[in-house]
Amino acid sequence: MKRVLSIQDISCVGKCSLTVALPILSAAGLETVILPTAVLSAHTAFPGFTFRDLTDDIRPVTEHWKNQQITFDGLYTGYLGSFRQMQLVEQVFADFQHPGMLRFVDPAMGDNGKLYVGFDGAFARRMGKLCGKADMIVPNLTEAAFMLDEPYLEPGYTEEDIRELLKRLTGLGCGTAVLTGVSLEPGRCGVAALNQTTGELITCSSELLPVSFHGTGDVFASACFAGLMRGQDLETALQTAVDYTVEAMRCTLAHPDHNWYGVDFESAIPKLLELLNITCTPGSQH
Numbered sequence: 001m002k003r004v005l006s007i008q009d010i011s012c013v014g015k016c017s018l019t020v021a022l023p024i025l026s027a028a029g030l031e032t033v034i035l036p037t038a039v040l041s042a043h044t045a046f047p048g049f050t051f052r053d054l055t056d057d058i059r060p061v062t063e064h065w066k067n068q069q070i071t072f073d074g075l076y077t078g079y080l081g082s083f084r085q086m087q088l089v090e091q092v093f094a095d096f097q098h099p100g101m102l103r104f105v106d107p108a109m110g111d112n113g114k115l116y117v118g119f120d121g122a123f124a125r126r127m128g129k130l131c132g133k134a135d136m137i138v139p140n141l142t143e144a145a146f147m148l149d150e151p152y153l154e155p156g157y158t159e160e161d162i163r164e165l166l167k168r169l170t171g172l173g174c175g176t177a178v179l180t181g182v183s184l185e186p187g188r189c190g191v192a193a194l195n196q197t198t199g200e201l202i203t204c205s206s207e208l209l210p211v212s213f214h215g216t217g218d219v220f221a222s223a224c225f226a227g228l229m230r231g232q233d234l235e236t237a238l239q240t241a242v243d244y245t246v247e248a249m250r251c252t253l254a255h256p257d258h259n260w261y262g263v264d265f266e267s268a269i270p271k272l273l274e275l276l277n278i279t280c281t282p283g284s285q286h
């Protein structure tokens with residue numbers, strides 16, 4: 001079984017970051033090691049959330065793993081809360097680097113043209129530097145604009161605009177850039193990716209649902225990373241993640257009293273397993 005590491009916060013309530021990544025990656029048949037960067041009572045869209053910073057534990061924890069010769073097939077980082085955490089993540093990338101290890105960065109910082117509470121332009125530009133050290137990054141249009149310090153691409157953009165934006169993102173230094181929340185046709189929404197070495201533009205889309213939910217970025221990133229770790233090629237992994245995210249949104253909408261703070265990704269897990277061709281044969285996960 002592949003072993004992966006996910007570095008992000010635990011928002012106890014809110015269905016995001018590690019409470020999304022851990023169940024999705026485990027369901028995908030990946031041994032998932034977690035490195036919580038902070039514990040919040042709830043994610044930062046809740047007023048009055050509590051925040052326990054765990055930055056000082058990152059080094060001792062990873063040093064222990066190194067002493068125990070623990071290795072990873074992939075590293076996946078999400079929401080990070082400070083400049084120091086970004087620098088420590090770069091150190092973790094370097095410490096555990098080996099050929100074939102995938103460094104996957106979701107620069108979770110904002111949405112709908114705005115950064116989340118607590119972030120500013122300088123933080124976003126520093127996140128751009130961390131993205132330069134990754135093999136693959138998955139920003140949305142908001143995060144891309146802030147990392148590159150340029151205006152947010154308003155709806156009405158063309159495929160050429162997206163290709164140029166992806167080129168500037170790969171210019172940060174990452175191998176592959178993926179933009180999420182891209183709509184190139186009326187009534188459809190999905191993702192676009194550029195592979196720096198081949199120059200190929202890949203797009204994947206699904207029907208555009210008339211809603212926007214918190215936490216879909218984390219569901220998408222977790223499923224995309226899971227697909228890649230399960231051996232899917234880029235295009236297949238992107239389609240897996242788009243289809244799973246849309247299914248999670250549909251499951252959420254199916255409950256009239258659904259909560260406002262996250263999507264019903266749990267009910268959509270059977271669909272994820274189907275997309276990943278995972279069956280329950282003993283030993284099949286290895």
Ligand code: PXL
Nearest residue numbers: 016017043044079108116215
């Ligand atoms: O979904 C991204 C995310 C992760 N972690 C925390 C957040 C958010 C988004 O608001 O606040 C703490």
